Amino acid sequence: MKLNIDNIRKFFSYDNFAKSAGIVIESITKDSVECSMEIKDIHRNSVEGVHGGAIFTLADFTFGVHSNLYNLSGFDVGNTVSQSCDISYLKSTRGNCLIAKSKCINRGKNMSVYQINITDDLGKQIAVMIGNGFTIAKR
Numbered sequence: 001m002k003l004n005i006d007n008i009r010k011f012f013s014y015d016n017f018a019k020s021a022g023i024v025i026e027s028i029t030k031d032s033v034e035c036s037m038e039i040k041d042i043h044r045n046s047v048e049g050v051h052g053g054a055i056f057t058l059a060d061f062t063f064g065v066h067s068n069l070y071n072l073s074g075f076d077v078g079n080t081v082s083q084s085c086d087i088s089y090l091k092s093t094r095g096n097c098l099i100a101k102s103k104c105i106n107r108g109k110n111m112s113v114y115q116i117n118i119t120d121d122l123g124k125q126i127a128v129m130i131g132n133g134f135t136i137a138k139r
Contacts, residue, residue: 003028008065008072018061021054025065026099033066033102039095049092055127056087059116062100063131066114071135080112080133087129095120110135 005028012018012025021043026034035058037043043054060082067080098120105113112133118126 003030003069003073008069011072012061012065015061015064018057021057021061023058023061028065028069030069031103033062033069034099035062035065036097036099038097039093050098050126052087052089055089055098055118056085056129058098058100059087059118059127059129060085060131062102062116063114063129063133066102066104067112067131067133078136080135083111083132083134085129085131087127089127091124091126093120093122093124093126095122095124097121098126105130110137 008028009025021037022040023035023037026036037058039050043050045051063082070077071079098118100116100118102114102116105115112135114131114133116129116131118128120126
């Protein structure tokens with residue numbers, strides 16, 4: 001699989017929600033995608049922690065990038081969408097940035113499973129998400 005990070009970044013630059021959250025695609029390999037999000041006031045909840053929705057958005061975006069690499073790399077497989085996700089929040093953070101790193105657990109013709117680990121810039125694991133994807137066949 002030939003990956004062009006600039007083309008993939010351009011494709012996902014149209015994701016206005018991720019863009020407004022400040023999510024950046026840091027690196028891409030066929031085995032892993034890494035995205036980051038600098039923690040700003042907009043990401044804080046009423047008790048000054050990072051909002052669970054902000055953490056989930058970072059994890060879900062990373063899942064979306066990784067699960068669509070085949071389609072974005074010239075393979076005519078169709079778009080993969082989230083079928084279900086399960087996230088466990090493990091710790092709060094005192095850091096300034098969150099980093100999500102994905103790995104593919106299983107990829108079939110139509111169904112796939114990815115694990116997304118979210119850490120902070122202090123090295124603490126903040127959350128883990130399992131995302132189940134469904135690839136919609138091209139018509």
